[in-house]
C-alpha cells in the first residue's frame with residue numbers, strides 16, 4: 428500500500444486553501460526525500476478547525492499519517508515508530524525504551540490535555556531535549572531550526588502526529604516547535620532538564636519567518652503565547668542564552 432502524505436496550505440490568515448504544496452520549494456537547504464502532490468479531500472476534523480488534504484488512496488479506518496524520513500527533517504530531530512498491539516481489550520503500546528537511544532535523557536515527564544483548536548508555542552529551549560508522544564487525538568507539529576551552526580538552519584517542517592499511528596519524536600534544543608491540536612488531544616512528553624521558565628523562549632506562532640503554514644490563523648493560545656514577541660527577538664534571546672550557557676554561566 429502506498430505511503431500517503433498530508434498537508435495544508437493557508438491562503439491568508441484564517442482561511443485554508445487547497446493549492447497543492449510542493450515542499451521542495453520551502454526553505455530547507457537539504458534534499459527532499461519526496462514531493463507531496465496533495466489532492467482536495469473533505470475535512471474529517473470539526474468544521475473550521477482545519478482542512479485535511481490527503482492522498483486519494485486513503486481508506487476508511489486507516490491512518491492518513493505519512494511515513495517520515497529522518498533525513499527529511501531538521502538535523503537532530505528523531506522519529507521513533509511505535510508498535511500498537513491491539514486485542515479485544517484495547518491497545519498496548521510501548522512508548523519508551525532506553526535501548527532506543529532517543530537522544531533525550533529524561534528527568535521529567537509531563538501529561539498535557541488540549542481542547543480542540545489549541546496551539547501551544549511556538550517555543551524554543553536552549554538547554555533541554557523534548558521527547559513526545561501523542562496518546563489520543565492529533566497534533567500538527569511545527570518545527571523550525573534557528574541553531575546558528577546547524578546544517579539545516581532555517582529549515583521549517585509541519586508534521587502530523589496521530590495517536591492512531593503512534594510515533595515518538597525527539598526535539599533538540601534550538602529547534603522551535605509549536606503544537607496545534609485540531610481535535611481534543613492528549614500528549615505526554617519527557618524533558619532532559621527540569622522545567623525552568625528562563626528557558627521558555629518563543630515567538631508568535633504566526634511570525635512569517637517561521638514559514639509554518641498552520642491550518643488555522645486563529646488558534647486558542649495561552650496569554651503568554653498571545654503576547655509573545657517577534658521572531659528576531661526570539662533568535663536573539665536564544666543566541667544570548669546559548670552563548671551564556673556555553674561560556675559556563677549558570678542555568
Ligand SMILES: Cc1cn([C@H]2C[C@H](O)[C@@H](COP(=O)(O)OP(=O)(O)O[C@H]3O[C@@H](C)C(=O)[C@@H](O)[C@H]3O)O2)c(=O)[nH]c1=O
Nearest residue numbers: 537539547548549550551557604605606622627649651
Ligand atoms: C512547561 C511546564 C509548565 N508548568 C506549569 C506552568 C503553567 O502554570 C502551566 C502551563 O504551562 P505553559 O503555559 O508554559 O504550557 P505550554 O504552553 O504547553 O508550554 C509548553 O509548550 C510546548 C510547545 C513546549 O515546548 C513545552 O516545553 C512547554 O514550553 O503548567 C509546570 O508546572 N511544569 C512545566 O514543566
